[in-house]
Amino acid sequence: MIALVTGGAGVVGKALCRELLARDVCVRVLVLPGDTQAGFLPEGVEVFYGDVTDADSIREAFVGVDLVYHLAAILLSTKPGAFERINAGGTRNVVNVAKAAAVKRLVYVSSISVTYPVLTEYGQSKLAGESYVKNSGLPWTIVRPTLVISSPIGTGGIEFNMFVAYVKRFPVYFMPGGGKCLKRPVKSTDLVKGIALAGLSECAVGNTYALAGETVLSMADMAKAVLKQAGKRHCMIPLPWWISKKLAVLKSWIGGRPVTAEQALAGFLYDAAPDIENAKSDLGYTPGSPLEF
Structure with a gap:
């Protein structure tokens, strides 16, 4: 199996590459041209350069791919239209290119913020991405991470x-x-395992999972x-x-x-303390608690 990770040079992306390699999955990553973080990717990862906002620049990376993990996105910006262009438009391009390449499976990393009663521009862009994925005609799975915490604190999300x-x-x-306000923060290591399992578990197709920690x-x-x-x-x-x-x-x-x-x-x-029982039962997801008192 060949899995492509878009946004693979990010903190979560690099960790997902390591997780997939440990599961004997062949891994490709799609990173922005000139991204220096590509030099820190695990050994054995095949690197392609392209921008999800430019469909032609990413086509080669999808050739022969079985499974796509779409992580590429921006979380913060004050530039008008940036979220729509990169998060929503970029996901639309990924969906179209994946279909043209006959990709067998697509996992979309969304955000728990799509469940907020009033959406920010970021939340709107991720929800639009979910819509493109659900209507793609591809076998899909959507995961919605909560607040991500790495160890040591201050090195991750x-x-x-x-x-x-x-x-x-x-x-x-x-x-x-x-x-x-209530949160259910998730350890980055638990999140990465949950994302990997979402693409490797057959029962996850057509489902949406909140990936959160054990403690509210x-x-x-x-x-x-x-x-x-x-x-x-x-x-x-x-x-x-x-x-x-x-x-x-x-x-x-x-x-x-x-x-x-x-x-x-x-x-x-807004609260972000979702139920995670379906992720536990379907994926074997077993998160811990990222903060100690």
Whole structure:
């Protein structure tokens, strides 16, 4: 079997390559031209260069491929239309090229943010991607990761890394909504195994799975765990939502330039603690808890 991983030079992509190689799968990756991270891919991986927003540039990578794991996407941007062009349009191109190459299976790595009651531009683009995949005519599986945490903390998922930097930055930090929002963060190692299994399990075809950790935590609890591990005793000040939305400066504290205020606050506003029983039963998914108290 030959599996192609788009966005394979990213943190999750490289780990997925290692997981698939360990399962005796032949692995190709599609990475952006000039991406220096391609030099850190595991030995034995075949590298193709192309941009998912340019269908012609990626066709060669799909020739002879049995299984595609589509990870290529952007999580953060303030550029108008970037999410639509790369996440939605890029997925549409991947679907069309995969069909033309007679790929047998497609796994789409979406996001739990598509379940939020009000979608950010990022969430809208990932939901559009899901629609292209479901209507592709290809055997498909969709996975929706929650908040990704790597070990040691601060080396993995972009969103969690921003949260860590925020609560560690000042002796006093504001918590929108009082930190009551519930999350089910996932260890990056568990996430990668879940993604791999989604493409290798026959019963996963036509299904959508949330890939989350074992433990449900509030944002306030996560902040406490981060500070405890860092040996810090910072003080949290609960901030009502109406004030959080008014304080444009909060955007720069939480996310900085690459993030819109809407996206910076969405993670504090909406729960992301999905049920994972179908992933456990269908995939043999057995996640742990990424944070210790």
